[in-house]
Amino acid sequence: MDYSSTYRLAQDIRDSEEYKTYHELKESVMAEETTAALIREYRKLQMTIQMSAMSGNAAGEEDVQRFSGISNLLFSKPEVSSFLLSEMRLQQMLADIFRIVTEAANLEINFPGIEG
Template sequence: MSVYNKAHDLARELAASEEYKEYLKAKEKMEKDKTNLSILEEYRRKQWEVQMAQLLGQEVDEELLVQLEQIYQILSLNPAINEFLLAEYRFTRMLGDIQKILAESVESWFSVGGYNPMLN
């Protein structure tokens, strides 16, 4: 069986996994309420702004951090959004674990000039 066939098998397994099914169910439930979706989108936009400022070495606006915290407080009280975020976390953690397994199996591919970011 070719590597590509195995990749397609893995893709089918991922789509059939409990983690993915729970993610889709929670996503659908959360998206039924447009207010939930709007709040989550606003939170992620502000999170992105903070992360970009940090990556660029810029000082993060204090008001932005306050807004982010306020939105987080609203999110934390919302069961549908919490369920979605937890399901999303579980699925992305599984994908990350799989990526790590694959990367470790070909770790010499990451070695350039004696530096291996997988090990350092």
């Protein structure tokens, strides 16, 4: 297989507005160590809660409350909110690309809790 189209896709991703916006905001937001630590904790709790939901279990009340508090704090800062939203847009773009590629390969990939 010739991977040249894959490398073009990688470059197209790097040239996309979603990618550029995310990386510009990331550099700025993550430069502040307290904010960076809160974002790392936010992501950790988000993953814990999502994994609980995917396995059919309720997330721990303490984790949910902590996640809610950190979310409110992070999203109250305009630049951090913009960064997190840009991250979601980039993730959605990559999920769309993954879906297109797996459909082209006629490959059925199922993730728990996600309808295909």
